[in-house]
Amino acid sequence: MVLFLAFTVIPVGYTLGSSFFAMRLTGEGVLGGIRTSVFVGLENYIAVFQNSEMLAGLGRLAIYGIIAVPLTIGLALLFALLLDSPGVRLKRFGRTAIFVPYAVPGVVAALLWGFMYLPETSPFSYITRAIGLGSIPFLEPEGLYGALANISIWAGVGFNMLVIYTSLRSIPGELLEAARLDGASEVQIALRVKVPLVLPALILTGIFGLIGALQLYGEPLTLKPMTNSISETWAPLMSIYRDAFVLDNLPEAAAASNVLAIGTVLLSLTVLFVVRRINARAAR
Amino acid sequence: MSATTRELADRRTRYLPTIILILGAIYCLIPVAWVFIASTKAPNELFNSFTLQPGTGLLENLSELFSYRGGAYGLWALNSLLYAGVGALLSTVVSAAAGYALARYTFLGGRIFLIALLAGLLIPGITLAVPQYLLLSDLGLAGTQLSVLLPSILNPFGIYLCYIYARGAIPEELLESARIDGAGEWRIFSRIALPLMLPAMATVFLLQFVGIWNNFLLPYIMLSDTNTFPLTVGLYSLLSRGSGSPALYSLAIIGAAVAIIPLILLVLTLQRFWRLDLITGGVKG
Numbered sequence: 001m002v003l004f005l006a007f008t009v010i011p012v013g014y015t016l017g018s019s020f021f022a023m024r025l026t027g028e029g030v031l032g033g034i035r036t037s038v039f040v041g042l043e044n045y046i047a048v049f050q051n052s053e054m055l056a057g058l059g060r061l062a063i064y065g066i067i068a069v070p071l072t073i074g075l076a077l078l079f080a081l082l083l084d085s086p087g088v089r090l091k092r093f094g095r096t097a098i099f100v101p102y103a104v105p106g107v108v109a110a111l112l113w114g115f116m117y118l119p120e121t122s123p124f125s126y127i128t129r130a131i132g133l134g135s136i137p138f139l140e141p142e143g144l145y146g147a148l149a150n151i152s153i154w155a156g157v158g159f160n161m162l163v164i165y166t167s168l169r170s171i172p173g174e175l176l177e178a179a180r181l182d183g184a185s186e187v188q189i190a191l192r193v194k195v196p197l198v199l200p201a202l203i204l205t206g207i208f209g210l211i212g213a214l215q216l217y218g219e220p221l222t223l224k225p226m227t228n229s230i231s232e233t234w235a236p237l238m239s240i241y242r243d244a245f246v247l248d249n250l251p252e253a254a255a256a257s258n259v260l261a262i263g264t265v266l267l268s269l270t271v272l273f274v275v276r277r278i279n280a281r282a283a284r
Numbered sequence: 285m286s287a288t289t290r291e292l293a294d295r296r297t298r299y300l301p302t303i304i305l306i307l308g309a310i311y312c313l314i315p316v317a318w319v320f321i322a323s324t325k326a327p328n329e330l331f332n333s334f335t336l337q338p339g340t341g342l343l344e345n346l347s348e349l350f351s352y353r354g355g356a357y358g359l360w361a362l363n364s365l366l367y368a369g370v371g372a373l374l375s376t377v378v379s380a381a382a383g384y385a386l387a388r389y390t391f392l393g394g395r396i397f398l399i400a401l402l403a404g405l406l407i408p409g410i411t412l413a414v415p416q417y418l419l420l421s422d423l424g425l426a427g428t429q430l431s432v433l434l435p436s437i438l439n440p441f442g443i444y445l446c447y448i449y450a451r452g453a454i455p456e457e458l459l460e461s462a463r464i465d466g467a468g469e470w471r472i473f474s475r476i477a478l479p480l481m482l483p484a485m486a487t488v489f490l491l492q493f494v495g496i497w498n499n500f501l502l503p504y505i506m507l508s509d510t511n512t513f514p515l516t517v518g519l520y521s522l523l524s525r526g527s528g529s530p531a532l533y534s535l536a537i538i539g540a541a542v543a544i545i546p547l548i549l550l551v552l553t554l555q556r557f558w559r560l561d562l563i564t565g566g567v568k569g
Binding site for chain 2 (some may be wrong): 075078079082083085087088089090091093094096097098099100101102103104105106107108109111112113115116121123154157158215217218221222224225237241
């Protein structure tokens with residue numbers, strides 16, 4: 001057993017531990033090591049918060065997240081409830097079709113939607129042009145948030161739908177039967193019985209959605225060649241990448257990485273905390 | 285009177301859910317359908333014919349694609365398969381072993397490890413990419429295929445799933461009786477625990493396979509040699525070079541179409557082996 005532990009858990013623990021450690025080292029230590037050999041403490045972190053491009057990027061990210069995450073989870077819940085309610089046809093087809101985007105890599109999804117957005121190839125703009133409305137400005141500044149959020153909604157709905165659906169299926173049938181006997185309509189059952197019972201799944205998918213949203217990177221990068229509205233530093237991760245590998249400012253990039261990571265954790269914990277408070281109040 | 289209005293309302297709403305579901309399905313399928321249609325168009329047809337009308341250039345596009353830069357596309361596909369296949373396999377084994385050990389042995393630091401694991405779940409993997417790059421370049425591994433494989437192996441979420449599953453699926457008494465029968469710990473793990481954990485392992489493998497296959501940032505940061513690119517980075521490099529040039533657009537489109545076929549097939553056929561209840565089951569406990 002000792003051997004087993006030595007060969008499996010310790011390396012895993014070590015790797016995990018060192019991955020945290022490396023983060024801290026690169027944030028504070030390496031900048032001492034490589035560059036100037038001087039320990040500068042929090043200077044890089046201060047620089048991150050004084051970097052207007054980075055702050056603007058965080059702002060854009062927030063708008064994007066506020067659009068994308070609730071819509072993804074909301075639609076996923078809607079479709080999961082539809083799959084779970086009696087009397088809906090074509091369930092297998094619907095389930096499979098909505099799940100298909102999960103198999104499409106984010107970059108490819110962005111590429112596909114990029115062509116859906118590009119006025120020359122977009123079927124939507126083709127229709128609006130045909131009825132005299134002109135092209136839809138997907139890739140102009142005014143449509144960009146929606147366009148980007150749409151890509152991640154498209155990619156995320158299916159997986160989240162399945163997670164929520166699986167947890168809907170674990171609701172005991174007698175419970176639903178009892179509600180039906182009491183004369184509750186399917187809509188009422190869905191909203192009053194099912195949704196509260198799958199709340200843990202909703203919280204979980206919400207938090208993973210949040211984490212995913214903060215990692216926005218590949219999608220704007222892929223759309224960038226198609227439009228002038230996306231700058232080199234549109235999303236924070238794009239700035240981080242530029243700092244690290246184009247401007248060769250690794251310490252600040254590492255510090256910014258840490259800020260983003262810590263921000264994500266704090267945000268996730270806040271969501272958990274708020275939900276728990278609401279739950280506790282509801283239980284009383 | 286009220287009965288008939290209710291009936292009318294019923295009839296009107298009966299099909300509404302189905303219609304919404306179908307709309308959702310269409311929304312999800314349109315871009316995929318579009319890319320398959322567009323992949324049949326010759327470069328000059330791409331911008332000049334109705335966007336949903338099939339073209340005549342499918343075979344040409346395919347041969348263009350596979351001869352692009354001396355078969356780079358095939359190489360990217362193989363790389364993707366290597367990273368996703370080997371990475372997911374190793375990660376599954378590590379997850380299973382670690383999850384099992386956490387669930388069934390008490391040892392020093394076990395709890396701390398578990399807490400670190402949960403914290404690791406919340407940290408976006410991608411923000412680790414820059415530190416990981418620094419670490420691996422210190423080791424002289426940045427730019428090699430190992431630099432993409434190694435970070436993929438450790439998957440906190442996989443360990444967590446295996447831990448949850450092992451706690452529920454492997455009864456302590458079974459291990460005790462095996463110990464009394466004189467089985468060694470390794471034997472117990474490989475002969476008793478592993479088979480019991482197969483459903484969880486299949487889920488972890490699939491999640492990780494799709495995750496690695498679809499990952500962009502990590503290989504994008506780590507790799508600079510086009511010969512080591514996976515499909516995602518390769519396609520991106522194609523597109524970013526092709527801005528403004530229709531020929532490369534066509535190439536990117538056919539490349540995207542070919543790239544998603546195997547994964548769609550894989551996900552659809554293996555869907556039923558998924559134990560997604562594991563994911564939510566964990567939160568309640």
